[in-house]
Each structure stands twice: as C-alpha cells, then as structure tokens.
Amino acid sequence: MLLYVAGTVFILSALVLILGFIFRDIRTDFNLLERVWLILPQVAVDGISAGFVYAMIALGYTMVYGVLEFINFAHSEIFMVGAFIGAEVLLIMNSAGVLGAVHPLILLLLILLFGMLGSGGLAVTVERIAYRPLRGAPRLVPLISAIGVSLFLQDAVRFFEGIWRNEFYLTYPTIKFFEQRIILSSTIDFSVKSIIVILGAILMLVILNYFVNATKIGTAIRAVAQDRATASLMGIDVNQIIVLTFFIGGAMGGAAGVLFGLQYNTINPFTGFIPGLKAFTAAVLGGIGNISGAMLGGIVLGIMEAYGASYLSIFTSGAFGAEYKDILAFSILIIILIFRPAGLLGQVVREKA
C-alpha cells in the first residue's frame, strides 16, 4: 500500500516537474518551475488524503461486487450518512458543552465508531429491505432498486436534518487540535487533520486487510466471492456472509464519510454523489471485486486528481481550472474500460450468464 502511494506520488511529481521545466517560458509573470516545486508537497498531501478516502469508499463497492456481482449504487449515500452521523455527534457534544473537555483523539475514535456503526447498520438494513428480495431477479432489477435507495436516502437525510436543525448544510465544529498546522518551512505546512485522515485511513485499511486475509471469517468472505454455490456446500452460511460484507463495506464507507467531513468541514445530503462515482471509478481502475485493487485505484485516482486540479490551471494560465478534475476521473474510467476492462490488478473474467 505504501509502495502504491510512494510510487504514484513519485511518478506524478517527476512528470509535473518535467512539464514545468519544458514550459518554464510560457509564464512571464512568475517563475513557473519554482511555483510547481513550491506547491508540490501540499498537493501530494492533499492527493494522498483524498486518495485514502476514495480507497475506503471503493472498498465498499468492491466487496459487495465481489460477493454479489452487483453495483451497490446506494453506497455513496451510506458514505454521506456516515459523514452526517459524525457531524451530529460532534454538534450534539458541542451544544452539551463537553466538546472541549474530551481529548481530540478520543473524540476522533468516538465519531469513527458511531459513523461506522451507523453506516454499517444502514447498509445491512438496505440490503435486507431493497436487495435481498430481488436476489435472482434479472440484473437490472436490483440495480434500479439500488438507484431508488440512493435517491431516497439523499432526500430522507435532507428531510430529517431540515426538521431537526432547520437546515441541511452541516459544518463540523472546529477542534483546535486538528486545525493546528505543522510548519516545515516558510512556504510548506500541513494541517494536523490531513495527517490524521491519512493515518486513520491507513489504520483502517491495515485492519481490514488483516481481517480479510488472515481470519476465518475473512476466508469465508473470499470463498463466497469466488463461488457462492461451492462455498455454501462447504458449510458457509452465505446469507450471513453477505450481510457481513454489507456491514464491513458500509462501516468503511461510514469511516470514510467521517474523515471526509473532518477534512472538508461542510457536508450536505448530496456530498456523497461525486465521491461515490469517483470511488466506483477507483474500484474499476483497480479491478472491481479485488480488494487490494480498490485501494490501489483509490490512491492513484485521488493523487492524480489533486495533481490535475492544482497544475492544470498553472499550466494553462487559468483557462482550465480545478473544475475539470471531475472530467479527469470520468475520462480515466472510460479509458480503463476501453483498454483494460479488468482493471489494473484484476484478471479477465468471463461474464456469467
């Protein structure tokens, strides 16, 4: 995993530096190469933290796809609900006046726990109500149901927050500890929270990796993903494993939501949509159904996007701005589908009839 991060950052940094060197004459108002060099560490940190968030969301897509061959379209909303739960916990503690009294790291653990439990529980509920009755129906049927769930959850959260707080744009309360900046030099500094997001995500991913690859239940999950019928003949309760998969995927999504909220502060019921799509792109990029592929895809996509967003406007004199980073992600999706539909780490699988 760290290899993926280091590799992507190295390749992309080298690329922008080379480009900066080649195009150093197009800007006369400032030294292009120096500008490229100065913002590089900040861009890399932003990219890595976005990449880990994508990776965590992508895991939810990929795990469910692995066991059910089904794109859980509502996963972006499960992520969004996690962000809302985190915000609500902090806001309630804030209004109770205990926010300052608790150690920031305990606070972080607390919101992660609530976010994960809430999102995991929601994912399991959604599976029970909207997907399980449709197992065995033609492919389009559960997919359409999932789209319905996704839209429903967006408005349900909006409705609930509208009644409860009379507005549905929530802001994470500022916690001083997270807002501190680590100053490396006069031009380079990071906020503590982006480091926390990165460390938190790495911790989650390591735990998940251990769980899936080294425990008995993890083996069962992989067995079900490989062949559901045979797994059930081996005495694995397939339904239980599917529920567990939804729970784990949802919990990872919820944790990603909380970290996303901490990082970007403001959330609304529609925040899940674009990160969800990107995470899906990440899952496809890495090879859908493949867990380490999802991590790779997420990290690569996040870092690429950060580089694209920051450097595009510098190189094009502001003609194309950061808005085009969404286009970058979808272009990557389409290009991957043309040239390597199985993704970077996936192997080519024949479609099951």
Add this chain to the structure above:
Amino acid sequence: MSKSTTPSLWQRLMATQNARITFILAWVVITSYLVVATPRQLAFGLATQAVFILFAGSVLWLYYLQIPNALKVVIGFLVLGVLIPVFGGLNQYYLEVATQVCIFSALALGLNIVVGFAGLLDLGYVAFYLVGAYTWAIFGSPQAQKFIPPELLKFPLAQEFFFPFFFLATFLAALTGIMLGLPVLRVRGDYLAVVTLGFGELLRVVANNLDKPVNITNGPQGITPIQRPPLFFRSWFEGFGTALHGASTGLPLGLDKVFGGIGSWMENANPAQLYPIYFYFLVLLVIAIVIFVSRRVSDSRIGRAWEAVREDEDAAVAMGIPIVTTKLAAFATGASFAGAMGMLFAAKQVFINPESFTFLESIGVLAMVIVGGMGSIPGVVLGATALTVLNLQILPNISLALNSIRQAGYVIPVINYNLAQLPSQFEPAKYQRMVFGLVLIVMMLVRPEGLLPAKRRRVEIHQDKEVEAIV
C-alpha cells in the same frame, strides 16, 4: 394463472362493436364536459387535474378497445388535435400540462428503445437531451457571436434555420450516442449504467465550465434568448379563423357562438397564444414519429436482434448477431429522439442552463419507463403521464394545500396540535428524489414488469424468478 372462461360483466357489456364505440364517445363527451365545467380552484386544483387525467385516459381506452382503426385515428385526432388545444385556449394550464406530459412521454419513449428494447441501462440519457438543446441554443441565440466574428456570420440565426437545425440536433445527438457507445458497449450491463451516468455528469460539467477560455456555453448563467421556430402557418391560421367565423353565422343550437368564438380567437391570436399550441403540436409530431419507429422497429430484424441481445448476449453472438452494431443502433436511435426533444425544449423555454440537465432528470425519465413497463409503448406513455402530473402538478398542489392549512392554524382536537406549527420542511414538492426513489424501490419489489407490461417482458421476469427459485 388460469383465466376464467365465463366472461365477466365488463366483457359482456363490451361484446359488440357498437357498445365499444358508444362507450368511448360517451367517455370523451362526459370528461370533456367535466373539464370545461370544473371550477379551477376546487380542492386546491386537484379536482381539475383529476378530470383532465380522466379526459386524457380516453387515449388509453382508444389504444386498447377493439374498434376499427380508422375510427381510432379520427377520435384520437379529435381528442389530441382539437379538444386539447381548445381547452388550452380556454385555460392555458391544460395546454401546458399536455405539452409537458408529451415532452416527457417522448423522452421516455426514446429511452424505452435503449432500456426496454435493447436492455441497456442508460443513466445519462439527459446528456443527449443536453446536446440537442445546446446545439440550437448556441446558434439560435446571440451566444455564438462570442466565438464567431460578426464578419463571418451574424447571430442569432434566422428563425427559418430552426428546421435544418432540428435535423442537425437529432444527428449530433445520435453521433454522441455512438461516440459514447463505442468504448463502453463491450463491457457488461451494470458498468454501462455507471459509465453513462458519468458521461451525463461530464457533459453537464463541460457545459458549466466552457465559458472560458472561449465562451461557448456561457457557463452557469445559461443562454437566452433562444430563437423560436417561425410561425409560418400564421396566415393560414388566421384565414381559417375568418372562414370559420363567416361560416358559423346562422348555425342552429348555439353552435354559431361556439364556432364563431373559436373562429374569432383564431383570427386574432397573437404569437404568445400561438406558440404554446405550436409547440404542443411539434411535440406531438415527435411522439407520433417515436411511436411509429418503435412499433415498426420492434417487429423488424434489428428489433429482434435487440431482444436477443437483451435476453442472452452469448446466444445472440452465436446466432451471428453483430453485437456492437446492434447495441450502437439502439443507443443512436434513443439518443436521436432525446436530441430532438432537447432542441424543442430549448426553443420552448427560450432559456437554458446546465441546471436543467442534472442526473435527476435522467432518473425521472428512467422512472417513467419503469413505472409504465419496459418495452411497452402504452405503458411508457402512461408512466410518463403519471409521473409528470405527479411531479409537476400534484406535489406542488399538495404543498400549496399544506401551506394554506398551516396559515389557517387549525388545531387537531384530540392531540391538541396546532397545524400552524407544522414544520416548513413538510413540502412534498421539494422531495422529488424521495418520491422517485420510493417509486423505483416499490416498483422493483412489487411489480418489476411495470403497470402495463409488454407481454413478453412479464413472462420473462416471472419465469426467471421461478427458474432461480428452483435452482
């Protein structure tokens, strides 16, 4: 499972052709009377919608009743071509509803070709709508002058260019469909759904940001004013009105007043009155073409190929069906109708911006196809009508009703709750997503084949379930 052999009361009543003809005529006459006679404000306008839906229901009866085809055409023309415009003259609102229903019906019928016939789930259908709309919006408004020097060409283009551009928009949308289809059609169905979704968003983001470096789409501000099509028929319309007015003098039974009134209205109609009727007929024309194409195509070689691909891709390939061409044909056909409707939409609204082409629009159209029944033409039209009326008329009216209840401040006796305290978030019109979401989930759980399913589709869905249950 088993059909009863003894005919029901309904079947016996409708046994003869005369009974059926009398029934449909009586339905049209009675509901027309209700439409004219119902006061507009009754039950917050919900009564007006109810009678208008009943009236529009005559088209559905017409589709299903077994009466001679010529008669169907005559009554259909009477209802759609004469009565609705006349009601529209009485009350602009009816024509507006009818036009909106028709726009969404046409879109849903176009999507039905892709999703219903060929089984390709397209979640970015609105992208093609956007292509059509922007094609005319850019060149039919002063916008194009921002990147084309005036020495070269003057913009906006004259109204007469509307019709050539109509074909151009259709063609460009089809081309976009093919360009999107080429890379993604080789991958499996659910990837396609997400890729088309991404593509729809991508085009919207491009339209939102292409105001620099060269201002092509004018970004989030949108484009206005957009040229409307030329009123080439205005002199004929006035002439017909004069003739009708003249001919009506001396007719008995008060008919002179009715026809004289219509005649003088037609004589004096101004563009503001004519354009709604004009757009209504243009949309109706597109619908007629979509239905014609859908029906002809579904029985043709390519239609069967779509069906085969939908059912089993591997088997279809084994039978020698060129899979990419077949899928691309579906994509292009569906896209071209969306392009045509997009252009009409731009001309009708005079103003467009990227906000009109969000993901929610695509989902709305998809929900129409699904509610009605994938692959079934009357079903899709029914679904489009139901959801459009629900979305644009019933929900806003319920919101209005709730607002006035809130203002009245009525107190519910037993629980002692003052309705004035009802939170302002309680507004159904704001929660379209929730409504569409629930509609999609409930339909999938309860009746995945739709309200008026195509016969084969119904069999397939239930058969699949039975087979799976056995396995």
